[in-house]
Amino acid sequence: MRRFLRDNGLSLCMLAIFLAAIVGQSFAGWAANNEELIGHSRPAIGYGQFVSSSAFLVDVAENWQSEFLQFFVFIFATIWLIQRGSPESKKPGNAGVETDEQQLVGEYARPDSPRWAKMRGLRGWLYANSLLITMGAIFLLSWFAQSLGGMVQMNEENAEHAAAAVDWVGYVSSPDFWNRTLQNWQSEFLAVGAMVAFTIYLRQRGSSESKPVGVPHATSSEEAE
Template sequence: MRILRNNGLTIALLTAFLLSMIGMTVAGHYHENEQLAQHGLPAISITQYLTNENFLSALFENWESEWLQMATYVVLTAYLFQKGSAESRDPEEPPEGDKPRYPARWRHGPLLRWLYHYSLGLVLLLLFILSFLGHMLASHLASNAEAAIHGNSAQSLLAYIGGARFWFESFQNWQSEFFSTAMLVVLSIFLRYKGSPESKSLSASHDDTGG
């Protein structure tokens, strides 16, 4: 079918996402009930688990790092270069003239045109901020729920984000995203994958920049 051919990449990635979400939910549900049983607490249903602070914290924690990675990558590749990488513009070539073709609703007013120019980076940044806030709030609730199980007092949100746990959860994901992206940039100088637009052609030299 033409729709599958034209949208196969998105369909495959969303299918992988849904299967991974199912796996995360099922495994996380079992793990959560194991933890509750160890503390003599009743098990929760899978529906309850989907609104559980531990599930939401883990979910937003991972989304946060992915959106940060993509937003940073989109912005940095507009201004910075890596000679020889398929992921970079060529620093030796002047930027191509790009005459925008504005949709009708974006044509009027400098603000709308500016938003159109930078819409991809702005939306990715917004998704990062929303996921960051979701992670922060859910992780705070998870920390207080854990404290209650152990008979400790709850923390305020301000006190929680001033502590180490939240930032450890964030930085442990951020570092892996930045490292993997840097490796993609560097490895694309020397390695190839036939047919992929993310790779240089098999005939390109290591010094050739761009896909």
């Protein structure tokens, strides 16, 4: 168990923070929702009813979709685009998907390489692109969940004000949907861009996300090895 915790400490730490944050969000959101209901002379709802509501779904999904879109775009961009001096980038001249020999696939796979890395055809292609495919799939599912939850929430509010209901197409083309969506996207890509740029000139000793402290600004981590 001690070895498992040591070998998986980073993943377990992020998972623990995520679980604590989403539980905290659910209770804070429940309290805020009930304050709003009481303020409109309506009865408060139970915790279970809140966490299964469209209001909670849309708040969670709109953050998830922006996070996974961020990683999807960043993973794809780092295949082809270079930022000299950033440890988040390959070194200049290495843009592209690289050769089979560089990637240790097919006939160049090592004995201990993953089994699908040794395969050709569709299975080999799927494994070689599995990270991008997974991130993209989670983004699309989260985006769709956000759109459904937001549509239900909007129609509940419309019913309270005797306004007409909207369908899914109407909602995803509405200002409300894109206001909620784009305010998340802009913050995510600002954070990624700042990370790429800051790591050219700033250091954090001991972090895999930083170059060694003494490496010149214009030198990437790959070039320093």
